Amino acid sequence: MDFTELLKRRTIRFFEQRPVSRELLDRMLEAAALAPSAANRQPLRYMVVETAETVLRLLRVSKYGGYVAPERIPEAGKTGPMAFIALYAKAEELQSTLYADAGAAVMSMEFSAWENGLGCCWVGAFDKTAAKRILNLPEGDEVLFLLALGYPAEHPQVERIDEQESIRYYLDDAKELHVPKHKVSAIAKYC
Amino acid sequence: MDFTELLKRRTIRFFEQRPVSRELLDRMLEAAALAPSAANRQPLRYMVVETAETVLRLLRVSKYGGYVAPERIPEAGKTGPMAFIALYAKAEELQSTLYADAGAAVMSMEFSAWENGLGCCWVGAFDKTAAKRILNLPEGDEVLFLLALGYPAEHPQVERIDEQESIRYYLDDAKELHVPKHKVSAIAKYC
Numbered sequence: 001m002d003f004t005e006l007l008k009r010r011t012i013r014f015f016e017q018r019p020v021s022r023e024l025l026d027r028m029l030e031a032a033a034l035a036p037s038a039a040n041r042q043p044l045r046y047m048v049v050e051t052a053e054t055v056l057r058l059l060r061v062s063k064y065g066g067y068v069a070p071e072r073i074p075e076a077g078k079t080g081p082m083a084f085i086a087l088y089a090k091a092e093e094l095q096s097t098l099y100a101d102a103g104a105a106v107m108s109m110e111f112s113a114w115e116n117g118l119g120c121c122w123v124g125a126f127d128k129t130a131a132k133r134i135l136n137l138p139e140g141d142e143v144l145f146l147l148a149l150g151y152p153a154e155h156p157q158v159e160r161i162d163e164q165e166s167i168r169y170y171l172d173d174a175k176e177l178h179v180p181k182h183k184v185s186a187i188a189k190y191c
Numbered sequence: 192m193d194f195t196e197l198l199k200r201r202t203i204r205f206f207e208q209r210p211v212s213r214e215l216l217d218r219m220l221e222a223a224a225l226a227p228s229a230a231n232r233q234p235l236r237y238m239v240v241e242t243a244e245t246v247l248r249l250l251r252v253s254k255y256g257g258y259v260a261p262e263r264i265p266e267a268g269k270t271g272p273m274a275f276i277a278l279y280a281k282a283e284e285l286q287s288t289l290y291a292d293a294g295a296a297v298m299s300m301e302f303s304a305w306e307n308g309l310g311c312c313w314v315g316a317f318d319k320t321a322a323k324r325i326l327n328l329p330e331g332d333e334v335l336f337l338l339a340l341g342y343p344a345e346h347p348q349v350e351r352i353d354e355q356e357s358i359r360y361y362l363d364d365a366k367e368l369h370v371p372k373h374k375v376s377a378i379a380k381y382c
Contacts, residue, residue, distance in 0.1 A: 103298070
């Protein structure tokens with residue numbers, strides 16, 4: 001799949017209820033391992049959650065789809081993710097460069113997922129204390145993000161907008177998701 | 192180029208002295224525009240710097256290649272970047288999610304660049320006050336990162352390492368750059 005196709009990737013919140021192979025999860029982790037890292041320090045660590053019970057527990061402490069709740073809140077066993085990849089690090093690493101590293105790693109994993117027919121939802125709004133307990137992380141570690149994933153059961157469409165238009169994604173009458181993204185002319189200039 | 196090829200992307204610090212077309216710069220900006228953003232808010236803005244004089248001024252206020260200085264410090268007119276893309280935002284947006292957004296946008300731009308034969312160096316260590324002045328940004332804006340870019344004049348090699356091995360990149364006797372990246376087994380587990 002060439003990069004133009006990969007750029008059709010969108011956030012996926014509803015998933016088919018079929019398992020994701022270890023091979024595809026490993027490829028996502030490889031994409032994360034090769035992402036750039038400030039001063040090449042690579043402080044991020046990854047925990048993959050595949051068991052239905054633990055996936056459900058993480059789902060329960062996550063909030064997502066703010067503009068399209070409750071319609072797009074996934075339901076375990078029906079539309080929920082099949083796995084999570086949690087990004088975590090030592091608490092003393094929590095600074096702006098770590099979040100930048102995490103963004104790059106998530107983006108790389110999302111492209112890997114999309115190339116193999118998978119979709120992801122990058123979750124930043126969740127109960128971090130509860131997630132740490134569910135993942136059995138030691139005292140000094142902190143969870144930064146969760147990446148929910150599985151085979152897409154929805155097909156969100158991008159809509160290109162100008163700078164002043166609303167960025168709120170929305171469901172149309174057929175419950176299809178539309179995601180406004182700025183046109184390049186709205187966010188970039190040459191100087 | 193499929194994603195396996197894109198994962199061969201490495202940071203590039205030495206560049207050929209030939210111009211980068213607007214078409215390729217626009218493709219990079221499109222890759223940034225389509226990157227995920229927390230709550231889809233898209234607060235990041237992009238300034239492309241192409242003129243030799245302004246590229247030189249930004250180069251002078253940047254520090255890079257910490258482990259391989261001074262050998263890999265680019266020299267304007269010989270090995271320096273042909274353009275910079277600066278990522279900036281309103282000062283009140285400076286929080287962890289903005290840095291995560293920026294990481295995702297940089298990763299997406301780096302893959303777009305690599306697909307088209309370009310290489311990038313993601314610069315986080317620079318004089319932000321000076322960069323803001325050089326870019327003529329208004330008072331309320333802050334520069335987060337610079338992305339130096341051009342056609343690669345070096346071919347860094349990745350070396351896979353275990354958790355306790357050194358992450359310091361290095362030049363070999365032939366002045367080729369080697370970049371240690373953790374193996375997946377060193378940074379990820381299944382629970």
